[in-house]
Amino acid sequence: MIFKPFMREGFMPLPVTFISTISTDGIRNIAPYSCIMPVLRPLDLICLASARKRDTLVNIRKTREFVVNMIGTSLADKVIPTAKYSPPETDEFELTGLEEKPSCKIQAPGIVGAYAWMECELFKEYEETNYILVMGKVLRLEVADDALSVDGGLNIQKARPLMMTGSQKGMHFCSVADIGHFEPFGAMFPDGNDPIIKHNKS
Ligand SMILES: Cc1cc2nc3c(=O)[nH]c(=O)nc-3n(C[C@H](O)[C@H](O)[C@H](O)COP(=O)(O)O)c2cc1C
Numbered sequence: 422m423i424f425k426p427f428m429r430e431g432f433m434p435l436p437v438t439f440i441s442t443i444s445t446d447g448i449r450n451i452a453p454y455s456c457i458m459p460v461l462r463p464l465d466l467i468c469l470a471s472a473r474k475r476d477t478l479v480n481i482r483k484t485r486e487f488v489v490n491m492i493g494t495s496l497a498d499k500v501i502p503t504a505k506y507s508p509p510e511t512d513e514f515e516l517t518g519l520e521e522k523p524s525c526k527i528q529a530p531g532i533v534g535a536y537a538w539m540e541c542e543l544f545k546e547y548e549e550t551n552y553i554l555v556m557g558k559v560l561r562l563e564v565a566d567d568a569l570s571v572d573g574g575l576n577i578q579k580a581r582p583l584m585m586t587g588s589q590k591g592m593h594f595c596s597v598a599d600i601g602h603f604e605p606f607g608a609m610f611p612d613g614n615d616p617i618i619k620h621n622k623s
Contacts, residue, residue, distance in 0.1 A: 442480035485543040486527040490535035536568035
């Protein structure tokens with residue numbers, strides 16, 4: 422079957438993250454963002470695509486900071502309440518009953534119940550007529566201890582990352598499954614050594 426090119430995201434499951442920001446007046450904002458990706462390993466940059474009419478974008482531009490909250494399936498029922506339009510003067514933590522997790526490096530708070538938090542500062546923007554790519558530098562990355570596996574990676578069964586695929590009718594929410602297949606990064610290189618392994622140490 423052939424689909425229209427704009428349907429591309431329907432066939433690449435996307436993470437559902439919550440971006441939390443704070444306005445210059447101290448109003449706390451939350452919005453789901455799925456068009457988000459890290460910029461290459463081992464950089465500390467993360468890139469999200471934002472439409473123009475977003476309080477999130479206004480707040481990021483004014484305060485130069487935001488938190489990427491990685492959420493699990495337990496917060497699926499907060500996606501629509503945070504995605505629905507609400508005026509910029511609405512505190513979306515109060516609106517949705519989500520609790521704030523104070524950040525360490527920035528003013529914008531994270532969200533209690535997420536399994537990981539990336540405190541970011543605005544690094545650069547790429548602007549087009551209808552959208553803006555916002556690049557953030559991750560200043561601090563915290564992962565809930567109970568979402569970690571013994572090898573220090575993400576415990577998929579515990580974190581149950583919330584994902585989404587689109588169809589012509591709407592959004593289908595899902596999670597990911599561990600298929601038990603592991604490869605070291607070094608497997609990609611002829612000598613078996615990962616040239617950037619030293620960056621992995623915290
Ligand atoms: C699952 C999901 C993912 C979304 N991803 C994005 C996105 O990547 N970029 C974007 O601009 N809007 C995205 N949206 C729409 C915004 O979340 C929505 O317009 C929200 O009201 C914006 O809030 P704000 O004005 O407080 O920033 C998404 C919505 C949903 C439900």
